[in-house]
Amino acid sequence: MKTIFSLLKLTLITVVLFAVIYPLAIYGVAQFAPNQGKGETVLVNGKVVGYQKIGQKFDKPNYFWGRPSAVDYNAAGSAGSNKGPSNAEYLALVQKRIDTFLIVHPYLKKSEIPSDMVTASGSGLDPNVSPQGALIQVKRIAKERNLTEEQVKILVEAHIRTPKVMGTATVNVLELNVALDELSKRGS
Template sequence: MKNIFSIIKFTLLTVILFAVIYPLAIYAIAQFAPNQGKGETISVNGKVVGYQKIGQKFDKSNYFWGRPSAVDYNASGSAGSNKGPSNADYLALVQKRIDTFLIVHPYLEKSEIPSDMVMASGSGLDPNISPEGALIQVKRVAKERKLSEDKVKTLVESKINTPTIMGTSTVNVLELNIALDELK
């Protein structure tokens, strides 16, 4: 009987600690984070249009496209495809993405397509593409929007985020498309 009461006390203590105290502590810490821990939102004219750290689907020809998503950009189900480079289904999917990309970008060769334009990220929600991935889309976007390629290229170059110390340069697709909409 003595052991049962000890077990019950320990269970109640851990429930209180991990189901009440810990979540409250994390919530309190989040209040000091940007947007009180609700994510870094991007707003246009006072309306939230997306999150800075979560990729969104852009598939219209007059917008820059982001990385493909293994979860169809569903943030509640963040995951990769879990298929390796020798998986036949995965290879067929990547080939389909390459074929689609080449149809819309007939001026490109297969070897010119950056891997991030046809392969999903580990989370399936990467909001960024490589500068090369953005620059190869300039011709299509400029043509669709009836803008000069130089103007669109300059916009892309202005949106390249270079790392401070280490890492690779990236372009946030949502921020780029918002800036594209603001071009006249």
């Protein structure tokens, strides 16, 4: 009987600690984070359209495309493909992505396609592309949106983020597409 009460007391303490105190502590710390721990949202007319740090699927020709995703942009299942560069299935998938990209961008050569446009990131949810990945899509976007290539190129260049210390320059695809919609509205 003494053992049962000890175990019940330990269970109650553990439940209170990990189901009440710990979540409240994390919530309290999150209040000091950007956006109070709710993620870095992208808003359009006061409505959340996505998150800055999570890639989304854009496959319509009038939007910039992001990196392919090994998990079809499912944030609950973040993962890479786990297939190495010598795996025949992986190579076939990358070739299919290259072929699709070239069909939609007939003005490009295979050698001009940056690797980030045909390979998924380790998380499968990379929200960014390289500046080159965005710039090679300018011609298609301009044609689809009835904008000049110069207008679209200026928009891309305005959204290039350069690292403060180390790393590579990136373009957030969601933010770029939101800005593209704004530009199209002003242009009409």
